Amino acid sequence: xxxxxxxxxxxxxxxxxxxxxxxxxxxxxxxxxxxxxxxxxxxxxxxxxxxxxxxxxxxxxxxxxxxxxxxxxxxxxxxxxxxxxxxxxxxxxxxxxxxxxxxxxxxxxxxxxxxxxxxxxxxxxxxxxxxxxxxxxxxxxxxxxxxxxxxxxxxxxxxxxxxxxxxxxxxxxxxxxxxxxxxxxxxxxxxxxxxxxxxxxxxxxxxxxxxxxxxxxxxxxxxxxxxxxxxxxxxxxxxxxxxxxxxxxxxxxxxxxxxxxxxxxxxxxxxxxxxxxxxxxxxxxxxxxxxxxxxxxxxxxxxxxxxxxxxxxxxxxxxxxxxxxxxxxxxxxxxxxxxxxxxxxxxxxxxxxxxx
Amino acid sequence: xxxxxxxxxxxxxxxxxxxxxxxxxxxxxxxxxxxxxxxxxxxxxxxxxxxxxxxxxxxxxxxxxxxxxxxxxxxxxxxxxxxxxxxxxxxxxxxxxxxxxxxxxxxxxxxxxxxxxxxxxxxxxxxxxxxxxxxxxxxxxxxxxxxxxxxxxxxxxxxxxxxxxxxxxxxx
Numbered sequence: 001x002x003x004x005x006x007x008x009x010x011x012x013x014x015x016x017x018x019x020x021x022x023x024x025x026x027x028x029x030x031x032x033x034x035x036x037x038x039x040x041x042x043x044x045x046x047x048x049x050x051x052x053x054x055x056x057x058x059x060x061x062x063x064x065x066x067x068x069x070x071x072x073x074x075x076x077x078x079x080x081x082x083x084x085x086x087x088x089x090x091x092x093x094x095x096x097x098x099x100x101x102x103x104x105x106x107x108x109x110x111x112x113x114x115x116x117x118x119x120x121x122x123x124x125x126x127x128x129x130x131x132x133x134x135x136x137x138x139x140x141x142x143x144x145x146x147x148x149x150x151x152x153x154x155x156x157x158x159x160x161x162x163x164x165x166x167x168x169x170x171x172x173x174x175x176x177x178x179x180x181x182x183x184x185x186x187x188x189x190x191x192x193x194x195x196x197x198x199x200x201x202x203x204x205x206x207x208x209x210x211x212x213x214x215x216x217x218x219x220x221x222x223x224x225x226x227x228x229x230x231x232x233x234x235x236x237x238x239x240x241x242x243x244x245x246x247x248x249x250x251x252x253x254x255x256x257x258x259x260x261x262x263x264x265x266x267x268x269x270x271x272x273x274x275x276x277x278x279x280x281x282x283x284x285x286x287x288x289x290x291x292x293x294x295x296x297x298x299x300x301x302x303x304x305x306x307x308x309x310x311x312x313x314x315x316x317x318x319x320x321x322x323x324x325x326x327x328x329x330x331x332x333x334x335x336x337x338x339x340x341x342x343x344x345x346x347x348x349x350x351x352x353x354x355x356x
Numbered sequence: 357x358x359x360x361x362x363x364x365x366x367x368x369x370x371x372x373x374x375x376x377x378x379x380x381x382x383x384x385x386x387x388x389x390x391x392x393x394x395x396x397x398x399x400x401x402x403x404x405x406x407x408x409x410x411x412x413x414x415x416x417x418x419x420x421x422x423x424x425x426x427x428x429x430x431x432x433x434x435x436x437x438x439x440x441x442x443x444x445x446x447x448x449x450x451x452x453x454x455x456x457x458x459x460x461x462x463x464x465x466x467x468x469x470x471x472x473x474x475x476x477x478x479x480x481x482x483x484x485x486x487x488x489x490x491x492x493x494x495x496x497x498x499x500x501x502x503x504x505x506x507x508x509x510x511x512x513x514x515x516x517x518x519x520x521x522x523x524x525x526x527x528x
Binding site: 003004007008010011012013014015016017018019021022023025026027029031349350352353354355356 | 370372379383387388390401404405465468477483487488501519522
């Protein structure tokens with residue numbers, strides 16, 4: 001056994017033992033074990049290691065949820081905004097659209113001439129409400145294989161309209177030899193059969209885009225009906241007053257003039273009511289047939305959702321980067337200060353223990 | 357040096373049981389650190405008072421109860437040393453306390469006692485932790501806030517110094 005080992009053995013053998021008094025003091029102290037403290041008092045900073053990844057996961061999930069739902073929310077918002085607008089035209093109040101559906105996203109609208117996305121599923125048309133007078137408009141863009149198919153599809157579209165009790169409102173056909181052919185056909189289809197028409201028209205080729213719009217005309221019809229009834233009552237009253245033989249010649253002239261005005265007004269109202277009702281009986285379907293090849297891209301709905309997620313993630317990244325840029329130097333200084341203070345404290349402790 | 361297997365403390369143990377189990381360790385450590393048994397008693401009581409307040413935050417996954425208690429004991433003793441240093445500076449020239457006249461423990465040879473007393477507190481505490489309490493290198497390093505290598509170096513130097521001084525006492 002070396003001298004050092006012998007010393008260690010001696011030190012262990014003469015180990016100080018706590019006195020009975022100290023033991024009693026500590027026992028009395030231990031008897032006062034407190035109740036559990038609040039969460040924050042127990043929070044350990046190293047648990048941040050667990051919290052941080054969880055925060056990242058939550059941020060990603062939130063981005064996903066917001067990105068997936070934001071598209072719907074904004075669309076609903078657009079609907080609300082459009083529902084709040086109204087215009088007055090020719091003395092007849094036109095009610096705004098109650099629902100507007102763009103099945104292929106606005107970027108794919110035929111009128112904008114942008115290439116359409118991957119073929120859209122057919123039969124996504126919204127159904128008109130048979131209990132109300134509505135103005136129904138639909139746009140459909142369909143790709144056909146070649147010029148021959150374009151010709152066949154154009155004829156078939158006319159037959160479909162006729163078979164459903166509708167007609168062709170306008171038609172333009174362009175088929176240059178060796179070039180890109182197209183046909184624009186505006187069909188008037190009885191509103192009760194518009195869904196059937198859309199289904200049959202969508203089978204003419206590959207659907208590239210479709211758009212629907214429904215404008216509720218029922219309030220305008222109700223308003224016109226009320227005005228007609230009021231005009232009729234005023235005419236009846238004027239007629240009764242004219243039967244009175246005691247009227248002066250001047251009074252009679254005024255009443256006749258008023259009666260003539262009311263009758264003219266009634267005629268206008270009836271014509272307007274009839275036209276509005278007629279407008280609600282037929283839907284306008286704008287069919288565009290084209291032979292143009294379209295590159296397949298990500299489906300529009302999916303693309304917009306992915307864009308939503310991407311946008312939210314980008315914003316989260318921007319905020320995190322901003323926070324890092326602002327707080328980074330402060331944090332770095334804080335860490336350096338903490339390290340310096342720790343080193344100083346260690347040195348002081350060492351000196352203190354060397355002197356004691 | 358043979359180190360006994362560490363007992364893994366469980367969080368389910370009550371504070372009273374933990375205090376009872378490690379009271380002697382804490383006390384012995386403080387005796388070696390302060391060279392004053394009555395002061396060590398006061399500091400031990402203060403240590404357990406602090407430990408009781410911090411008990412709910414004790415995490416056995418980070419350190420054993422003994423290591424944790426020794427850390428608190430060390431902080432308590434350092435606070436006392438600082439206060440004592442300030443007091444000494446204030447009362448410069450006044451007579452120093454005779455608190456160091458007591459023996460470390462019953463059973464130590466006078467030579468070893470004197471040699472231990474001649475070491476600095478820093479040297480004595482590493483002996484207390486590694487030899488007396490038989491903490492392993494990592495546990496002692498955690499208590500002292502040093503690396504295990506630094507602890508090992510400090511222990512070697514302290515033991516060598518102790519050996520030399522015991523030898524010197526015997527020779528004289």
